[in-house]
Amino acid sequence: MALRNAVMAALLEGEASGYDLAKGFDASVANFWTATPQQLYRELERMAGEGLIAARVVEQERRPNKRLFSLTEAGLEAVRAYVAEPPGRPTAIRDELMVKVQSADVGDLTAVRTAIAARVERAGAKLARYERLQERLLDGRTEEEHFARAERVGPYLTLLRGMAFERENIRWGETALRVVEGRLAPESRP
Numbered sequence: 001m002a003l004r005n006a007v008m009a010a011l012l013e014g015e016a017s018g019y020d021l022a023k024g025f026d027a028s029v030a031n032f033w034t035a036t037p038q039q040l041y042r043e044l045e046r047m048a049g050e051g052l053i054a055a056r057v058v059e060q061e062r063r064p065n066k067r068l069f070s071l072t073e074a075g076l077e078a079v080r081a082y083v084a085e086p087p088g089r090p091t092a093i094r095d096e097l098m099v100k101v102q103s104a105d106v107g108d109l110t111a112v113r114t115a116i117a118a119r120v121e122r123a124g125a126k127l128a129r130y131e132r133l134q135e136r137l138l139d140g141r142t143e144e145e146h147f148a149r150a151e152r153v154g155p156y157l158t159l160l161r162g163m164a165f166e167r168e169n170i171r172w173g174e175t176a177l178r179v180v181e182g183r184l185a186p187e188s189r190p
Helices: 003-011 018-028 037-049 073-084 096-102 109-138 143-149 154-184
Strands: 053-058 066-071
Touching: 003 018, 003 037, 003 053, 003 066, 003 073, 018 037, 018 066, 037 053, 066 073, 096 109, 109 143, 109 154, 143 154
Parallel strands: none
Antiparallel strands: 053 066
16 A cells, blocks of 8 residues: 555545644554655655645745645545555564564563563553544544444544554553563572
């Protein structure tokens, strides 16, 4: 999948500046796609050049003018075509922490423990962000009410997947920490 597809998916929420997209990427598509602000800005320029998005300039007092991007009809057609394509191969995990854990028995268990703890902390922070977003999306409704009445269900479904992913990171990390800490405990050593 190309970054452009994730950008177009984010722009389905409405017009946004490059800054807003970079900032809001965490709240809209970061649970399944990440990009740096520089990557986003480069992609926005390419997409504008290809006619997939349009930009309008908004003049601001005491601040630089900003450009707001929106999907063009060609961009909407590109989204429709992309959605119609069969998905590629399922995602394969490529995770440096897993390589370190796989090698932990001959390495520095304390360093591995620190890395796992950091992963659990990051997953907890992301899950908390996703839960706040969930509250905003539901706006006092149940999930069933949201699915029945929301204009778009895709953002909520991908949010649920991101939440499940972070919960699993936490569950695995807590298990891994118990095992590694057991190995580090002086009484468990021969």
